[in-house]
Amino acid sequence: MLLSIEPDGPVPIYQQIRDRIVEAIARGRQPAGSALPPIRQLAVDLGVNFHTVNKGYDLLRQEGLLRLGRKSGAVVRRDASSGPPDPGWAQDWTSRLQTLLAEAAAQGMPATGIAGECQAALADFAFPAAVAEVRNRGGGSP
Amino acid sequence: MSAGSLAAVSPVLAVGALLCLMPAVTRPTLQFGVRVPRERARAPVIGRERRAYYWRTAAIGVCCTAAAVTATVQGHWPSWLTRIILLPELAAGFGCFLAARRKIAAVKNADDWFAGLRQTVVADTSWRTDPPRFPVRWLMPALAVMAATAAAGALRYRGLPAHIVTGSGHRVPKSAVTVLIVAGQLYFTAVYSGLMLIVHRSRPDIDAADPAASTLRYRRFLAAFSRALLTMAALADLGLLLIALPDWQVYRLSSIGRALPVLPFAAGVLLLGAVAARAGQGGSRLNGNVRGLAPAAGTDRDDDRFWKAGLLYVNRDDPAIVVGARFGVGWTLNFGNPVAWLLIAGIVAAWAGLAAIGAAAGI
Numbered sequence: 001m002l003l004s005i006e007p008d009g010p011v012p013i014y015q016q017i018r019d020r021i022v023e024a025i026a027r028g029r030q031p032a033g034s035a036l037p038p039i040r041q042l043a044v045d046l047g048v049n050f051h052t053v054n055k056g057y058d059l060l061r062q063e064g065l066l067r068l069g070r071k072s073g074a075v076v077r078r079d080a081s082s083g084p085p086d087p088g089w090a091q092d093w094t095s096r097l098q099t100l101l102a103e104a105a106a107q108g109m110p111a112t113g114i115a116g117e118c119q120a121a122l123a124d125f126a127f128p129a130a131v132a133e134v135r136n137r138g139g140g141s142p
Numbered sequence: 143m144s145a146g147s148l149a150a151v152s153p154v155l156a157v158g159a160l161l162c163l164m165p166a167v168t169r170p171t172l173q174f175g176v177r178v179p180r181e182r183a184r185a186p187v188i189g190r191e192r193r194a195y196y197w198r199t200a201a202i203g204v205c206c207t208a209a210a211v212t213a214t215v216q217g218h219w220p221s222w223l224t225r226i227i228l229l230p231e232l233a234a235g236f237g238c239f240l241a242a243r244r245k246i247a248a249v250k251n252a253d254d255w256f257a258g259l260r261q262t263v264v265a266d267t268s269w270r271t272d273p274p275r276f277p278v279r280w281l282m283p284a285l286a287v288m289a290a291t292a293a294a295g296a297l298r299y300r301g302l303p304a305h306i307v308t309g310s311g312h313r314v315p316k317s318a319v320t321v322l323i324v325a326g327q328l329y330f331t332a333v334y335s336g337l338m339l340i341v342h343r344s345r346p347d348i349d350a351a352d353p354a355a356s357t358l359r360y361r362r363f364l365a366a367f368s369r370a371l372l373t374m375a376a377l378a379d380l381g382l383l384l385i386a387l388p389d390w391q392v393y394r395l396s397s398i399g400r401a402l403p404v405l406p407f408a409a410g411v412l413l414l415g416a417v418a419a420r421a422g423q424g425g426s427r428l429n430g431n432v433r434g435l436a437p438a439a440g441t442d443r444d445d446d447r448f449w450k451a452g453l454l455y456v457n458r459d460d461p462a463i464v465v466g467a468r469f470g471v472g473w474t475l476n477f478g479n480p481v482a483w484l485l486i487a488g489i490v491a492a493w494a495g496l497a498a499i500g501a502a503a504g505i
Binding site for chain 2: 001003004005006007008035036037038040043047048
């Protein structure tokens with residue numbers, strides 16, 4: 001997996017690390033059970049402070065996507081094929097999604113354009129066959 | 143020309159050639175220590191400064207070598223004085239580097255070459271999940287030479303007089319010569335392999351515009367370079383053995399024959415130079431594009447502010463101990479990391495220890 005960050009960009013680096021790993025999990029590049037580099041090594045590879053990577057990994061741990069163990073290191077805990085999300089998870093996500101969609105609407109992007117962008121993004125993700133089928137029928141939960 | 147003068151002149155010639163060839167093996171996106179976007183690598187100012195640098199350093203190399211040859215042929219000066227020529231030679235080369243760096247950086251800043259570009263840093267997690275292996279087997283020749291030296295020393299030790307006259311004409315205790323030779327070999331082998339071990343655990347030089355392919359190229363570069371360096375350690379050990387054998391009265395050599403120990407050192411430097419010239423810094427001259435493996439993520443980050451004088455890396459926020467060198471082929475230390483200073487202190491202390499033993503023995 002290639003992890004690309006913009007150190008001088010507006011988004012905090014720990015957030016970028018967290019975002020890139022979530023995307024890699026969704027795309028099937030880091031399936032459940034696969035290992036991520038130890039915190040110190042990823043910090044060396046990105047040339048950033050150890051605490052920055054630690055913060056990014058800790059976010060993922062809080063979200064239930066990463067398991068951090070002394071011996072096992074950082075291991076991806078779940079992916080699209082690990083079943084439906086934990087109860088209560090969708091609430092926060094829905095509000096963030098609304099903000100994101102509202103940004104596009106406020107900027108004058110047409111509804112079809114927004115939907116097209118969403119479709120294109122989803123097409124890039126690795127959904128397991130059963131989930132994809134439900135999604136195509138339009139009956140999938142978020 | 144005697145062995146001593148040959149040993150004195152050849153470093154001056156080698157340093158001159160190395161200085162002159164440096165820009166040819168550096169990556170195209172790093173011109174004289176200035177980070178440039180790939181699309182600006184052929185800017186007119188870069189071509190002009192590269193040509194000027196080649197001519198200037200070639201002239202410096204020729205002048206310094208001529209001065210060294212003249213000094214040794216006349217024979218009035220001791221050979222260490224010839225080696226002093228290395229200092230002005232390096233200083234002049236550094237001056238040429240700085241002149242080119244200043245002019246390119248001026249144009250880069252005036253025209254704002256990085257304006258509008260997405261500057262990224264890329265990590266390849268496969269570097270950690272499938273790390274490169276240190277070529278332990280290539281350490282065998284160096285260990286074999288060390289074992290042979292220890293065996294030869296042990297065999298000859300009893301038969302030697304208490305004091306022996308070395309090739310350089312010093313009369314020293316036999317124990318000092320034996321200890322110094324073996325310790326010297328241990329030092330070379332430990333320093334080379336230790337540094338390569340650290341490099342194997344360090345980060346690869348990844349090109350943000352072509353991350354997957356550049357990681358693969360770096361892997362090949364690291365494999366070839368570490369093998370060449372371990373071979374060089376074996377050759378350096380062999381050189382020390384060849385210095386020891388006449389001292390241990392295994393054989394005698396005529397005047398020019400005393401230059402024999404220089405040959406393995408020279409062969410090692412040539413081998414390393416050949417690998418560096420073929421691969422380029424971080425494998426930048428190797429083929430092996432796998433474009434399509436990953437989309438171009440962006441442009442390498444403009445990191446000039448962390449490089450003092452374009453050569454010394456000082457970044458307190460970067461936990462790396464070793465990073466790819468900015469000019470030429472190889473690696474350098476992150477002087478913003480206290481561990482790097484500890485490493486230097488260790489290497490210097492070990493060298494000082496060897497020098498102290500030598501001084502105490504009167505070499």
